[in-house]
Amino acid sequence: MIFYRLVEMIKGSSLSTIKSNDGFCVHKTHFAISKYQKKRFNCVASVSSVEQQLKLTGDSFIRPHLRELSPYQPILPFEVLSTRLGRKPEDIVKLDANENPYGPPPEVFEALGNLKFPYIYPDPESRTLRGALAKDSGLESEYILVGCGADELIDLIMRCVLDPGDSIVDCPPTFTMYEFDAAVNCARVIKVPRKMDFSLDVQKITEVIEREKPKIIFLTSPNNPDGSVINDDVLLKILDLPILVVLDEAYIEFSGLESKMEWVKKHENLIVLRTFSKRAGLAGLRVGYGAFPLSIIEYLWRAKQPYNVSVAAEVSACAALQNPGYLEKVKVALVQERERLFKLLKQVPFLNPYPSYSNFILCEVTDGKDAKKLKEDLAKMGVMIRHYSNKELKGYVRVSVGKPEQTDALMDCIARLS
Secondary structure (H helix, E strand, C coil): CCCCEEEEEECCEEEEEEEECCEEEEEEEECCCCHHHHHHHHHHHHHHHHHHHCCCCHHHHCCHHHHCCCCCCCCCCHHHHHHHHCCCHHHCEECCCCCCCCCCCHHHHHHHHCCCCCCCCCCCCCHHHHHHHHHHHCCCHHHEEEECHHHHHHHHHHHHHCCCCCEEEECCCCCCHHHHHHHHCCCEEEECCCCCCCCCCHHHHHHHHHHHCCCEEEEECCCCCCCCCCCHHHHHHHHCCCCEEEEECCCHHHCCCCCCHHHHHCCCCEEEEEECCCCCCCHHHCCEEEECCHHHHHHHHHHCCCCCCCHHHHHHHHHHHCCHHHHHHHHHHHHHHHHHHHHHHHCCCCEEECCCCCCEEEEEECCCCCHHHHHHHHHHCCEECEECCCHHHCCEEEEECCCHHHHHHHHHHHHHHC
C-alpha cells in the first residue's frame, strides 16, 4: 500500500512530499489554509505512529541483493599489521599476499619522482602504456585494454556481459574475486570443484555448460592458491564450448610457459588477463591489463571509466617495462627460492606442500595441527602467511615466496612451533 506523508507545512505555503515504494515526487505549492483544509490535514496526526515505523533509512535505497553480500576479505596492509602486531613494518615477514618482495625496478622510483603533470587527468586510453605492452607481448595495442588492476577488468567484463540472473562457472578452489564480483553484479555462480590434484574437471564443466547455459567461465593459470597450470589441450577443449573464457594469467611469469595473449586473435570467446602486481612489484599502484578479441573490446571501451588508470600507475608501468633485465632477474630469483622453500617445507612433519608454478606454495596442515592456529602463532612472531576457512581448503595454508632471508625467518619460526 502506498503511504502518503506531508513533510512540512508553513503558513500560506507548503512543501509536500509524496513518498511511495516507487520513489519520491516533490511539489512546492502556495496557498492559504482554510479551516476546512486544516481539518483535513489534521488526519496526518492519526498516522504518526505508522510514519515512525516507516521512517526512511539509507539502506532502503540499496539494491536488495547487495544487502546480503558479504564483503571481500582483503589482506591487511603493512601499517595495519604494524599496529596490530606491535612491530615495525620492516620487522614483519609478509608472506600472505603473493607480493613481489623485491619491488619494482629503480626506473619506477625515478619516474614517480619526475612526475610533471599530476594535476592533469590521465590519458583515458593509456596509449603510451598500451604501446609499451604491445612491444612487450607481441600483440598489437588495439587488442589491449588497461585497468586499475586486473580486478577492475574482471568487474568490467561482468558488467558488459552479464544480465542480472545470468550465470558464471567458477572452479574452486581458485581466486575468490570471481565469485565476489559475480555477487556484486547479481549473477549466479555455478561451482565445478577441481579434482583432488587441483586439475580442472573438464567433463563436469562441459556438462554444466550444456545444461545451464552460463555466459562466462573464469580460469586461472597458474591457479591461485595451488599453483597448478592448465595445459593447452584442456584449454582448447573448453574454448570449443559455447561460453566466454576468461583466462587469468596473473602469475604466468613464474610458470615458464608462454602467455596466451595472442590466442585472442583466433578465439572470439577468449579473454586473457595479466598484471604488473607480481611481475613488476607494482601491487600498490594497481595496474592490470587484458587481451581481448576486437569484437569484444569495443564494448569494454564504451563501458569503462574514462580515467581508470592514474598518471602515476601508467608512468610506473612504462618505467618497469624499460628494464626487462631487472624483471627477468627478479623472476629467476623467486623461482629459485620457490624450489628451495618447497624442499624446506617438505621436511616439516605437519606440512604437505604442493608443487607450484607460481610465486607461492599451498600446504596441507596435517598431524592434527590446526591451520588457523598455525597462522596465528606465526603472526605473533611477525611472520604472516595465509590460511583458509572455506570448505575446499579447510586445513590448508598458503606461503608466498619471499627473499632467502624471509624463508629463513619463516622456517626458524616453524621450527620453534614443532
